[in-house]
Amino acid sequence: MQELDTAGLGSVRVTRQSDKVVIIEKDLATEQMVLAMGPQHPSTHGVLKLECLTDGEVITEAEPCLGYLHRCFEKCCENVDYPAVVPYTDRLDYLAGMNSEFAYAITVEKLLDIEIPRRVEFIRVIVAELNRIASHLVAIGTYGIDLGAFTPFLFCFRDREIILGLLEWASGARMLYNYIWVGGLAYDVPADFLTRVKEFVNYFRPKALELCNLLTENEIFVKRTWGIGIMPADVAINYGWSGPMLRGSGVKWDLRRNDPYSIYPELDFKVPVPDGKHSVIGDCLSRHLVRAWEMDESLKIIEQCIDKMPSAEGFNSRSAIPKRIRPKAGEVYGRAENPRGELGFYIESDGKSTKPLRCKARSSCFVNLSAMKDLSKGQLIPDLVAIIGSIDIVLGEVDR
């Protein structure tokens, strides 16, 4: 067979005609293709659109497009009184309403400079930690679905339902609570509440282990997440990452410890970070592990709070709530550790109005998602799904 000189022709396609080899196409190059993922794609966890530029199976660039769930949170805040902002904060991160309310309440209290009854603080921490577990259960369950494991999702939602039942019992609503008010709580907890929470803690401990056996130690799951989407610690900080995302990169940073608020300094809990034995530090698996470990720590916090809880005698959950919230002129940036990271509120008061002059929500998901472009470069399309899942976004909080 004749030798073919293809020098200077780039990639070629050839065919054989009788005994000759003929070039039928020359200068062949792979073409990049735009692939729009979302806004209604099951693995984007809501209405997020990713515009991916793909070269075969490899992502050259992925650009997140946001705003499909923008509900003008900040504009709404400027038109309502301080206490009326609380229900709006529920709708930011709707999987962790209690935590969002908590962050808002402590920010306004910082501006007002008021003391809160101790029992209120304990109840706040209990409901916030319960909500953190519920939120992590959704994160872990849906992450399983993203990677093709359906059963853990059902297990997670079974247990989450118990938490939602407890929170509904306390506040009257399943997900959008309006329970933690500026200066106090809407109601004290029901009489038997703490016993039931204790029962839940005892019930959930072995279930968390079961979840661990089912998902975290599953070989397929580990192979899909191990070493994928690695984020070095210094880049993570530069991106403003916080919460389980930052701890997944090995930075031991938790606002409950490092910028303590409420009664967290009195409580004994660990801040779990990956040690590099089970995962590559900063990969998707690390972030998943941090969430799984954190649920255990939350259980510990809840148990301690129940033990130390001041008695309900003569307690009025609304005793410290100001009749009229009108902070002195000034600005404040307050924040709390949410299941997804640092939720901050910047609030400016002019000292005259009962409405905030400016209220900005610093959303943790928004900031965490901004690293998507860097994280997805050069990854395979199936790994992109693993990366989005590990960021654990709630579009309500991203778009506000």
Add this chain to the structure above:
Amino acid sequence: MEEGKVFSQSLQESAAAYSIIQEKFGAAVSALDANETMPFFEVVDPSLWTEIALFMREHPKLKFNYLACLTGVDYPADEKLGIICNFESLGLLNHKLSVKVKCARNGGSIPSVACVWHTANWHEREAYDMFGMTFTGHPELKRILCPDDWEGYPLRKDYKVQEQYHGIKVPY
């Protein structure tokens, strides 16, 4: 800081950090507003903002490696727009400080710090989207939450929503 008052430790740390910046940039930065809730200073000469930002990130005694939040604000009385940045030295020196930068309300621009902190990239886009100030040197300044062809800047105090958007009635 005034004498004779008792300040919290975090405020003292912020003041110490501020004095290093003040020493280097002199009149380009305003005096420190030493309040307990959010100590801040203002950049009087916005053209130096990127340089100040880089100095704040790199100086061994400042090390503000974490931009927690960047907020856009409208000051209609002064005919100004502004941004407020909340900084922190995460895991290194653990002090906090906030910075304000202002620009003209119509056609004003502020130097971008997206090259110093990645966080600023999306936050500046959001501030542009909501208030309409531009950020010079930003890698891709376009709207982020509103659609690209939206009219006006929603968080300005005098914002009037458009009547129609692609044939859809907007105010309901």
